[in-house]
Amino acid sequence: MELFLLTGFPVLMAAAVFFLRQDGIRKIILFFTGFVHLFVTISFWHRPRDVQFNPFLGFDALGQLVLNLVSVLFFVIAIYLIGYLKEKRKRSNGIFLGCLLCLLSSMTLVTMSRHMGLLWIAIASTTLLSAPLINYFRKPQSIEATWKYLLISSLGIALGLLGTLFLAISATPVKTIFLADILDHAPLLSPSWLKLSAIFLLVGYGTKMGLAPMHTWKPDAYGEAPPPVGALMSGAITACAFLAVFRVAQICFHAGLQEFISPLFILLGILSMAIAAVFIMGQKDLNRMLGYSSVEHMGILALGIGLGGGAVWASLFHAVNNAFAKALIFLVSGNLYQGFRSKKIENIQGVIHRFPATGIFLVLGFIVIIGFPPFGIFYSELLILREAIVTQHYWVVFLYFLFLSVLFFGYSRIVLGMALGRPPDNVPVEIKKETFFMIAPLVILLVVLFFSGVFVPGPFYDLLDGAAALLGGR
Amino acid sequence: MWLELALILIVFLGVVILGSSRLGTMIQLFAAQSLVLSATPWLVHPGKHAVVLAVGTVVIKVLLMPNLLFWAMRHVSIRREVQPLIGYGKTLLLGGFLIGAAFLISSRMDLPVRETSNLLVPCAFSVIMIGFLLLVSRFKAITQVVGYLVMENGIFLFALLLLDKTPLLVEMGILLDIFVGVLVMGIVINHINQEFGSASTVNLTNLRD
Numbered sequence: 001m002e003l004f005l006l007t008g009f010p011v012l013m014a015a016a017v018f019f020l021r022q023d024g025i026r027k028i029i030l031f032f033t034g035f036v037h038l039f040v041t042i043s044f045w046h047r048p049r050d051v052q053f054n055p056f057l058g059f060d061a062l063g064q065l066v067l068n069l070v071s072v073l074f075f076v077i078a079i080y081l082i083g084y085l086k087e088k089r090k091r092s093n094g095i096f097l098g099c100l101l102c103l104l105s106s107m108t109l110v111t112m113s114r115h116m117g118l119l120w121i122a123i124a125s126t127t128l129l130s131a132p133l134i135n136y137f138r139k140p141q142s143i144e145a146t147w148k149y150l151l152i153s154s155l156g157i158a159l160g161l162l163g164t165l166f167l168a169i170s171a172t173p174v175k176t177i178f179l180a181d182i183l184d185h186a187p188l189l190s191p192s193w194l195k196l197s198a199i200f201l202l203v204g205y206g207t208k209m210g211l212a213p214m215h216t217w218k219p220d221a222y223g224e225a226p227p228p229v230g231a232l233m234s235g236a237i238t239a240c241a242f243l244a245v246f247r248v249a250q251i252c253f254h255a256g257l258q259e260f261i262s263p264l265f266i267l268l269g270i271l272s273m274a275i276a277a278v279f280i281m282g283q284k285d286l287n288r289m290l291g292y293s294s295v296e297h298m299g300i301l302a303l304g305i306g307l308g309g310g311a312v313w314a315s316l317f318h319a320v321n322n323a324f325a326k327a328l329i330f331l332v333s334g335n336l337y338q339g340f341r342s343k344k345i346e347n348i349q350g351v352i353h354r355f356p357a358t359g360i361f362l363v364l365g366f367i368v369i370i371g372f373p374p375f376g377i378f379y380s381e382l383l384i385l386r387e388a389i390v391t392q393h394y395w396v397v398f399l400y401f402l403f404l405s406v407l408f409f410g411y412s413r414i415v416l417g418m419a420l421g422r423p424p425d426n427v428p429v430e431i432k433k434e435t436f437f438m439i440a441p442l443v444i445l446l447v448v449l450f451f452s453g454v455f456v457p458g459p460f461y462d463l464l465d466g467a468a469a470l471l472g473g474r
Numbered sequence: 475m476w477l478e479l480a481l482i483l484i485v486f487l488g489v490v491i492l493g494s495s496r497l498g499t500m501i502q503l504f505a506a507q508s509l510v511l512s513a514t515p516w517l518v519h520p521g522k523h524a525v526v527l528a529v530g531t532v533v534i535k536v537l538l539m540p541n542l543l544f545w546a547m548r549h550v551s552i553r554r555e556v557q558p559l560i561g562y563g564k565t566l567l568l569g570g571f572l573i574g575a576a577f578l579i580s581s582r583m584d585l586p587v588r589e590t591s592n593l594l595v596p597c598a599f600s601v602i603m604i605g606f607l608l609l610v611s612r613f614k615a616i617t618q619v620v621g622y623l624v625m626e627n628g629i630f631l632f633a634l635l636l637l638d639k640t641p642l643l644v645e646m647g648i649l650l651d652i653f654v655g656v657l658v659m660g661i662v663i664n665h666i667n668q669e670f671g672s673a674s675t676v677n678l679t680n681l682r683d
Binding site for chain 1: 583585586587602609615618622625626629632633635636639647648651654655658659661662665666669670675677678679680681683
């Protein structure tokens, strides 16, 4: 029953959305599906952590963590979309909402799959279902972004498939590629093929996650997608890709190949942070800036996994907080676009004067994402730094500090200018009020951020611990 | 014997695709390559499993995908690739070089699984590399999709090594995913054409830093 409500039900509702013509009913269905999904997800909190529905589908702590994240984000974005879609009534939203609901189902599948082949299928379908979402506006720029996204991601996914096949070859003595079997018999795996497989899987799923140098689709896609879609992609879909990358690390960890895989993770992480630091300076487009910010944070996640030990826990904690914070800023950028009709930073000035509530959330979101205390990202970045010092990766410490400070400078210049600057003189004719549906999701996200970062409740803490233990974290 | 013949035919067709400039010919050659490909599961490991896989391949890769690509091609009214990034002669030369590299690499890797034919792995790698070369060296959106599909054909060949191990469900899912991927790409190609007046990705250069 739960299995159906989590995976089948959204697809069913997608079909309903596609055939029902009234926009009102469609929005109700969207909201209702998000609500049911969130409700079922929360109902798992009070049950044993490892649930197995059938050989292919089940949860461990990590799967549940990411599922919670996906579910909360989807619910919030569903609320936001109720107001957002009212704005653009020109075209039918059937395909858009249908793809969105199917995407929920396939992201759930990613969190639940206990088979590496099924994991690949689920990840591939999240790519395909998000492509029509990016192309919502059907402008030349959005088509260009969609094409780049499709081509680069498909290439990454093809490499991921090849990696999965290599994994299967290395797992010949085990006979299957069910995750549990592989982990149990990890020492039996053929090391040379496993190494090859780990590289391909890392590159393939890393493309999906947006790690440099496979990140090139990210600023384009995030820049051109509608902001709620950007929120879902930078929060939920990257978290799903992170889960896949985590599985790769998990298999290598059990097979005793840590020495081999850790430097790769550290390299990709530092490279991503470097690329983000270079391109965030002088960025002229708000959403593209967020794209590079996402590259940076994915880099921090990879770095955390690479350092191991306490950094694994920090990495998971960071993943959760980053997802919610990114979604918050993306939704703020959606409000700004509705208010200023522009994504160019030079046109968006003096937000606090024009839209007080949105302006406050802009600054708050910025404070969270940049890693100010008391929010979670500060804590996780500090823990990763600590682990780097403890394990004596001094050059990592140096670069980490360097890039974080460059990024800090870059963000502050852009965001504080936007929030506090003087409003431009050529005021757009239509000045709209901030509506309930524009602000309520931001409030929810801020509350969630507070509970995921500052005052962490017990069950969530246990979940993080359980997930970190999968990779030998504390 | 038949398996080796099929494998060599597949690589050969890949090389011909690499050298052809007409889009229609490329799509037809891809369909032919997939048709040969659909016979290989039976040759490697005869059984019910192989039949299902063969039928799936024929339906999706020989019938649906080429038709979809022809549909996209009619809509965008282009017939040939103009000015590839790397000239045809050089691409062919590079393709030959990559095939050589694929054979060299494969000879160095020892497989833990029993091989049906020692041509299987090198041919799979060759086709993957040809597809990749096609993908990166051409500008037309349709050609890039064909390149992607050729690459997928190579991955399919490689998957034959594991035919008796991986569950059918997963394999069919993979085939379906690839099909939906091409479907989405086809639709996007159509959008590209509507907006830019040609389906050349040369136009897609507005977004940069």
